[in-house]
Amino acid sequence: xxxxxxxxxxxxxxxxxxxxxxxxxxxxxxxxxxxxxxxxxxxxxxxxxxxxxxxxxxxxxxxxxxxxxxxxxxxxxxxxxxxxxxxxxxxxxxxxxxxxxxxxxxxxxxxxxxxxxxxxxxxxxxxxxxxxxxxxxxxxxxxxxxxxxxxxxxxxxxxxxxxxxxxxxxxxxxxxxxxxxxxxxxxxxxxxxxxxxxxxxxxxxxxxxxxxxxxxxxxxxxxxxxxxxxxxxxxxxxxxxxxxxxxxxxxxxxxxxxxxxxxxxxxxxxxxxxxxxxxxxxxxxxxxxxxxxxxxxxxxxxxxxxxxxxxxxxxxxxxxxxxxxxxxxxxxxxxxxxxxxxxxxxxxxxxxxxxxxxxxxxxxxxxxxxxxxxxxxxxxxxxxxxxxxxxxxxxxxxxxxxxxxxxxxxxxxxxxxxxxxxxxxxxxxxxxxxxxxxxxxxxxxxxxxxxxxxxxxxxxxxxxxxxxxxxxxxxxxxxxxxxxxxxxxxxxxxxxxxxxxxxxxxxxxxxxxxxxxxxxxxxxxxxxxxxxxxxxxxxxxxxxxxxxxxxxxxxxxxxxxxxxxx
RNA sequence: CGGGGUGUAGCGCAGUUUGGUCCAGCGCGCCUGCUUUGGGAGCAGGAGGCCGGAGGUUCGAAUCCUCUCACCCCGACCA
Numbered sequence: 001x002x003x004x005x006x007x008x009x010x011x012x013x014x015x016x017x018x019x020x021x022x023x024x025x026x027x028x029x030x031x032x033x034x035x036x037x038x039x040x041x042x043x044x045x046x047x048x049x050x051x052x053x054x055x056x057x058x059x060x061x062x063x064x065x066x067x068x069x070x071x072x073x074x075x076x077x078x079x080x081x082x083x084x085x086x087x088x089x090x091x092x093x094x095x096x097x098x099x100x101x102x103x104x105x106x107x108x109x110x111x112x113x114x115x116x117x118x119x120x121x122x123x124x125x126x127x128x129x130x131x132x133x134x135x136x137x138x139x140x141x142x143x144x145x146x147x148x149x150x151x152x153x154x155x156x157x158x159x160x161x162x163x164x165x166x167x168x169x170x171x172x173x174x175x176x177x178x179x180x181x182x183x184x185x186x187x188x189x190x191x192x193x194x195x196x197x198x199x200x201x202x203x204x205x206x207x208x209x210x211x212x213x214x215x216x217x218x219x220x221x222x223x224x225x226x227x228x229x230x231x232x233x234x235x236x237x238x239x240x241x242x243x244x245x246x247x248x249x250x251x252x253x254x255x256x257x258x259x260x261x262x263x264x265x266x267x268x269x270x271x272x273x274x275x276x277x278x279x280x281x282x283x284x285x286x287x288x289x290x291x292x293x294x295x296x297x298x299x300x301x302x303x304x305x306x307x308x309x310x311x312x313x314x315x316x317x318x319x320x321x322x323x324x325x326x327x328x329x330x331x332x333x334x335x336x337x338x339x340x341x342x343x344x345x346x347x348x349x350x351x352x353x354x355x356x357x358x359x360x361x362x363x364x365x366x367x368x369x370x371x372x373x374x375x376x377x378x379x380x381x382x383x384x385x386x387x388x389x390x391x392x393x394x395x396x397x398x399x400x401x402x403x404x405x406x407x408x409x410x411x412x413x414x415x416x417x418x419x420x421x422x423x424x425x426x427x428x429x430x431x432x433x434x435x436x437x438x439x440x441x442x443x444x445x446x447x448x449x450x451x452x453x454x455x456x457x458x459x460x461x462x463x464x465x466x467x468x469x470x471x472x473x474x475x476x477x478x479x480x481x482x483x484x485x486x487x488x489x490x491x492x493x494x495x496x497x498x499x500x501x502x503x504x505x506x507x508x509x510x511x512x513x514x515x516x517x518x519x520x521x522x523x524x525x526x527x528x529x530x531x532x533x534x535x536x537x538x539x540x541x542x543x544x545x546x547x548x549x550x551x552x553x554x555x556x557x558x559x560x561x562x563x564x565x566x
Numbered sequence: 567c568g569g570g571g572u573g574u575a576g577c578g579c580a581g582u583u584u585g586g587u588c589c590a591g592c593g594c595g596c597c598u599g600c601u602u603u604g605g606g607a608g609c610a611g612g613a614g615g616c617c618g619g620a621g622g623u624u625c626g627a628a629u630c631c632u633c634u635c636a637c638c639c640c641g642a643c644c645a
Contacts, residue, residue: 012594012606013578017638037637091567092643109645142567142643156645208645217644301642312642409645443645477604510605517605528604538604 001470002491003503007044010515020215022452023147025461029519031448038144038152045519046448048469050155053447054134056186056466057157064179065172066132066159071113073136077103079112083420094138094152106138111413111439114160115421118435124164124427127435130172132159134444148445149405149453150217155444162418163436164427173205173412176440180209180408187447188464189454194220195230196409197302205412210404211450220404221385225397230385233302236392237385237399240294240347249353249367251335257362260330262295265364269355272296276355277348277368279332281316281340284308288316288324292334292344292376294351297383307343307380326359333357334374335365342375345382405450406443413437461520462543465566471498472559473521477509477528486552487527490537493556494525517542522566523559 008030017034018024026032031046042050058068077095080086086093086105094106107113114131121129137156144152159176163169177193184191189211196208208231210220221235222228230236259265266273276295281288282304289308293299305313321329326338333356334342348354353367370376391397418424418434427433448467455462465471472494476487491502501521503512509528516524526538536551539558550558 009576011577016572016578019639034637090643137645139644143639143641145639150644154645158645406645441645446645475604479603506603508603508605508607510603510607513605515606526604530604 001501003501003505006501008515008519009043010518018147020146020149020453021456022149022215022449025452025456025518026147026449029461032147034147038141038150040148040151040153045469049448049463049467050445052467052469053187053444053451054155054157057134057183057442057444060179060183060186061132061157061159064130064175066130068133069117069131070133070135071107071110071117073107073138074104075107075113077105079116080105083112083417085112092139092141094140108137108139109441110158111160111417112421115417115423115435115437118160118162118418119423121162121425121435124425127425128161128163128168128172130159130161130176132157132440146215146217147449149449151445154446157442157444159440161438161440162425163438164425164433166436169412169436169438173410173438176410176438177207180410180440180442183442184209184211184407184447186466187451188466189451191407192220192222192229192404194222194404195234197231197233197306204414207410208406209408209410211407211447211454212402213405213450213453214403215453216403216405218404218406220402221387221399222402223391223394223397224400226391226394228391228393228397232384232401233300234306235385235399236381237389238392238395239383239386239389240350246352248369248372251365251368251373253358253360253363254355254366255362256331256364259362259364265355266295269364269366271355275351275353277334277351279334279337279357281320281327281332282313283316283320284310284313288340289313290332290334290337290340290342291382292342292348292356293382294345294347295355297345297347299382300384303380303382304343307378307382328357328359328361331357331359331361331363333359333365333368334376335359335368337374341377343378343380343382344370344376346379347383348376349379405446405453407447407450408440408442410440411438413439456520459514460518463520463522465522465563468521469499469519470501470521471523471563472500473516473519473524474500474502475512475516475524475526475528476502476504477512477526478531480532483527483531486531486535490525490527490552490555494559497556498559523562525555525559 010030011028014024015027018027030043033041035041077086093108096104134157136153138153141150141152144150161172191209191211193207194210196206219232221230221232256265256268259268262273262276262278266276273295277292278295280291280299291299291304301313321327336359348370352369355364355366356368358365385399387399387401389399391399415434418437424432424434451467452461474491494500520542522542524540530536536549539548539550
């Protein structure tokens with residue numbers, strides 16, 4: 001395409017609204033324009049990239065046995081009421097009412113809808129099936145940000161699989177796992193699959209695909225010595241040492257006036273904070289939960305929510321304490337605690353003679369012990385894994401952290417939705433059973449942003465060949481009429497085998513160079529001074545900056561060879 | 567929603583503290599002409615803004631007051 005026929009509005013300056021590099025570059029390079037908070041128009045150049053990612057995703061899904069379909073974005077409330085998520089999804093769901101006062105939402109995800117469709121699968125003979133679509137999703141994010149990285153309307157590939165047994169689900173899950181790796185690899189990105197929490201979508205087994213980038217919103221904990229990698233939300237570690245072999249003592253009440261924080265109590269008793277057990281009180285619907293963990297560790301609320309099987313947990317606030325006069329803020333402890341579920345971190349099993357709150361203002365117990373002084377209802381991993389701690393899998397590597405962008409997430413759902421929505425098939429014994437399900441998502445539009453986040457320099461975007469909107473950027477730098485005619489011919493010639501953007505604008509060379517680097521096609525073919533002298537073009541590779549002089553007659557062959565090599 | 571901040575030409579900004587010197591200004595971009603053409607050219611001329619919106623104070627408001635809307639950043643959420 002001739003530049004003058006295209007619509008590529010490039011900007012010299014960074015837009016004020018953009019914070020991260022990919023957002024700045026997407027606006028500056030003319031891929032994207034903002035319409036409202038978290039809502040964007042994709043301009044022609046941006047759409048070309050989006051379509052390329054979409055096509056890669058489609059090809060890999062098809063190869064993995066997926067069947068494409070298209071469901072509506074507009075969905076009736078009734079469907080969501082049967083699964084209970086019309087309420088559960090909360091403010092994040094975009095809701096609307098039609099002229100007949102019927103409630104609808106713009107789909108934030110499609111488990112409900114796909115499950116209703118899957119009811120057509122009647123027999124175990126129809127299984128397994130994996131259905132997918134590539135479609136706009138709508139989520140009224142609390143805080144949209146970073147351009148299309150976290151927007152309220154975004155392109156997603158979502159797939160759902162239906163199985164008669166766990167082994168079948170495992171096979172599809174693995175096929176998706178490798179399909180996802182291939183998708184991210186084909187986009188030319190370095191990434192890491194990591195263990196993840198199910199969240200609102202739910203499910204026991206789940207993995208996220210993280211594109212590594214400093215600006216990523218997620219933290220990945222990984223082991224440099226083995227393959228272990230997990231989202232910080234779920235990452236485990238081996239950190240507590242064996243029990244000090246000291247005899248159990250009788251607990252003693254100590255006066256700790258005004259000492260409410262871990263540090264203050266530890267200081268006033270002249271002990272280190274790891275000899276103190278803190279008790280955090282949470283409310284989860286009807287229940288009150290007391291979480292016990294060592295004083296020097298941080299509580300991971302995602303783990304706690306997972307153990308309790310709820311979407312999120314909320315710490316007790318002032319008003320909650322007023323409603324429970326037996327709980328004294330700052331002095332809460334497990335000894336004598338009633339009407340609360342006690343969940344303790346595994347590390348407490350090996351702790352002895354520790355300090356806990358006494359449930360009396362200004363007092364703590366010292367030399368308290370599990371069993372002897374209080375019981376524990378649930379043992380669990382409640383704490384954050386920290387860098388430097390030992391890997392939970394190999395046991396020898398020291399964990400490290402890095403940031404990542406979640407571009408894909410796969411889940412084993414089990415019967416969570418099929419049960420509620422009464423989606424069943426008949427097994428070989430003639431008995432009705434709910435489908436065993438999996439679901440698999442890729443953020444297609446986010447993948448575009450993630451690519452730029454990883455592939456750019458201070459001049460602009462560096463597209464990998466697989467996603468570049470054009471293969472070749474042809475620059476005409478001479479005003480000479482004959483050279484112009486030659487350049488037109490080169491454009492025709494290259495266009496026979498490649499998608500070419502031809503900068504035929506009447507602007508200075510500097511502008512053409514700057515725009516070419518900004519919009520980032522992998523290969524620039526420059527026709528300028530040397531053409532007059534030797535009929536040769538200069539080829540510049542965007543990624544490395546390498547330049548080659550190639551004679552007119554050799555252009556096609558040179559480009560073909562080079563592209564095969566790369 | 568809580569905390570912080572910003573709305574002035576297509577984009578990036580100054581002016582607001584201390585009302586008048588602003589029927590609003592700068593850089594980039596845009597239009598016309600001439601010159602220029604290998605890393606964001608020069609000269610000359612020109613177009614473009616009811617200063618986010620509504621109301622108020624005042625002889626006079628981009629500037630002060632009230633209300634309102636939008637957007638951005640920090641937190642909980644997630645592809």
